[in-house]
Amino acid sequence: MAIKTCISDIDVVKAARQRIVNVFSNGLTVYMSFSGGKDSLCLANLVVDLINEGKIDKSRLQVIFIDEEAIFSCVEETVKEWRLKFLSMGVPFYWYCLEVKHFNCFNQLENDESFICWDSTKEDRWVRRPPAFAIRSHPLLKPREETYQSFTARLCANGINMIGIRAAESFQRRQYLAFSFTHKKAGESGRVFPIYDWKNNDVWLYLYRNHIDIPEVYLFMYQTGRRKNDMRISQFFSVDTAKVLVNLNEYYPDLMDRVVRREPNAYLAALYWDSEMFGKSTRARKSLEGKDDRDYKSELLDLFKHFDEHFDTPHKRMIAENYRKLFFKVAAVGTNREFKKMYDGLISGDPKMRTLRSLYTTFYSAYVQKAKQENNIS
Numbered sequence: 211m212a213i214k215t216c217i218s219d220i221d222v223v224k225a226a227r228q229r230i231v232n233v234f235s236n237g238l239t240v241y242m243s244f245s246g247g248k249d250s251l252c253l254a255n256l257v258v259d260l261i262n263e264g265k266i267d268k269s270r271l272q273v274i275f276i277d278e279e280a281i282f283s284c285v286e287e288t289v290k291e292w293r294l295k296f297l298s299m300g301v302p303f304y305w306y307c308l309e310v311k312h313f314n315c316f317n318q319l320e321n322d323e324s325f326i327c328w329d330s331t332k333e334d335r336w337v338r339r340p341p342a343f344a345i346r347s348h349p350l351l352k353p354r355e356e357t358y359q360s361f362t363a364r365l366c367a368n369g370i371n372m373i374g375i376r377a378a379e380s381f382q383r384r385q386y387l388a389f390s391f392t393h394k395k396a397g398e399s400g401r402v403f404p405i406y407d408w409k410n411n412d413v414w415l416y417l418y419r420n421h422i423d424i425p426e427v428y429l430f431m432y433q434t435g436r437r438k439n440d441m442r443i444s445q446f447f448s449v450d451t452a453k454v455l456v457n458l459n460e461y462y463p464d465l466m467d468r469v470v471r472r473e474p475n476a477y478l479a480a481l482y483w484d485s486e487m488f489g490k491s492t493r494a495r496k497s498l499e500g501k502d503d504r505d506y507k508s509e510l511l512d513l514f515k516h517f518d519e520h521f522d523t524p525h526k527r528m529i530a531e532n533y534r535k536l537f538f539k540v541a542a543v544g545t546n547r548e549f550k551k552m553y554d555g556l557i558s559g560d561p562k563m564r565t566l567r568s569l570y571t572t573f574y575s576a577y578v579q580k581a582k583q584e585n586n587i588s
Contacts (some may be wrong), residue, residue, distance in 0.1 A: 222408050223416060226256055227265075229404040230372070234266040241370030243362065244275045244303075246289040249426060249442050252416050253374035253405055254292055260300060273303045274357040274365070277344060278312060279327045280337045280446035280472065282423040282462070290341070291423075307340035309353040310361060312445055325447050325473065326354055335472045337446070363400070369399045378409045378439075397499045430461040447473060506549035510537055513556060529560055536566065540573050548572060 218225060233240055242257060244250045254273075260266045273296050275289055293303045312325040326332075328340065340346070347353070350364045362371065408416075417424060431441045434457040446455060446469055455476070459466050469476045513520050514534050521530040533556055540548070548569065555565035 222405070222412050223256075225407070226404045227255075229402070231265055231405070232254060232271055233370055233372055236370065238270070240271050240372055241362075241366040241369055242271060242372045243374070244273050244289065244292065245374075246275075246281075246285040246292070246425060247374075247409075248413050248428065248441075249374040249376060249405065249418060251288075251292075251422055251424065252408070252413055253372070255416075255420055255422055256404070258295065258299070261301075268301050269297060269300050271303060274362065275303070275305050276310070277305060277307045277327075277340065278310075278358075278364070278445035279307070279340075280325075280469070282425060282443065283338070284427050284535075285443060286338070288423070288425045305341060305344045306348070306358075307344040307346055308348065308351055308358070308361070310351070310358040311356060312355065312358075313448060325445075327358075329354075329444070332472070337468050337472050350407060366400060369400075372456045373401055373403055374405055375403055376408050376413075377406050414438065427461075430458055434458065447476075471489065488496055492572050502550075504550075505579055506546050506553045507541070507544070509553050510556075513553070522563055529563060530556060532563065532566055533560075536569060536573075543576075544573070 220228075242253065244254055253387075257266070257271070261268045261271075273293075277286075277289075289305075293305065296303045307328050308331060310327050312327055328336065348361070348365070351361045372467070405413075416422075424444065427443055428441055431443075431454060432438070434454065436454065455466065455469060466476070513530075514537070517527070517530065518532075521527045533552060535548075537544075537552060544552075551565065551572075552569055557567070560566055
């Protein structure tokens with residue numbers, strides 16, 4: 211899908227404030243999703259400022275935090291601080307510790323590819339204990355059967371869910387937001403994204419200028435060499451966080467012990483963090499492995515030829531089937547580099563099919579460019 215960027219005559223902060231005011235003018239309950247990460251901190255601070263300025267009605271606001279159990283202690287402390295801030299303003303803050311399904315990138319060796327947060331059958335192995343005030347169940351949730359996204363969609367069905375996600379986080383998210391804006395009227399899906407157009411530098415500059423404390427894990431990530439645009443914190447068993455767990459163990463000495471106790475296969479991160487399993491291709495890895503002369507088209511054909519052997523769970527087979535469909539569509543025109551990306555996506559796992567969506571965009575863009583050249587279109 212082609213994406214067009216329009217230049218505005220106001221800065222992103224002013225635009226976000228205006229969007230938030232518009233959201234509250236609908237007369238509906240506004241459910242603000244909060245995670246304690248850098249983006250949600252920006253959104254939360256914008257909302258607090260507008261409440262203090264009397265520009266939005268705080269009685270319409272409810273804050274929702276879905277606690278995914280396997281989170282950094284500094285993130286938990288940050289969320290607690292903001293919980294007290296909202297409660298002191300008279301705004302409800304709902305802290306949910308629920309048995310929801312979560313993708314687990316460590317479960318390559320198991321038949322079940324879903325991690326259950328706050329699994330009642332594994333209470334003795336929980337990464338941490340839930341706060342005493344946490345909500346442990348809800349009538350709208352199907353425990354152990356669905357993700358928190360499905361739950362929050364029903365929870366917020368009678369109002370508007372305000373979320374701090376941004377197009378700059380990934381090309382796939384940029385596509386998703388573009389699709390939402392062009393195929394649905396604003397708010398029709400029940401979700402709005404006031405800071406969707408903020409760049410990474412906008413986020414860090416806003417946090418700095420407004421003296422907003424951030425979870426210290428961001429500083430630790432930066433010290434271990436993570437780029438500013440690649441510092442995303444999430445539940446430990448998401449691939450975004452799993453690949454940095456080993457590097458952060460020196461800052462949280464008992465981190466890997468707690469993680470491995472909860473998910474035994476997490477030892478794979480210590481062994482293979484710089485490998486295809488986590489989609490890594492650092493200079494050190496390239497130096498050790500030497501020049502890569504593999505024919506990835508042949509590698510993919512071999513994977514698909516022995517389909518059930520390589521993809522031995524229903525979820526893996528579902529994802530691999532989508533990859534296979536794309537492969538046979540582009541087999542005659544794809545490059546080895548593109549086939550390598552496809553191969554890496556299958557080997558490392560692509561539970562949310564982000565890599566697959568990126569591949570579709572890559573092939574579509576190449577097709578458009580080729581068509582333009584053949585027809586002399588600038």
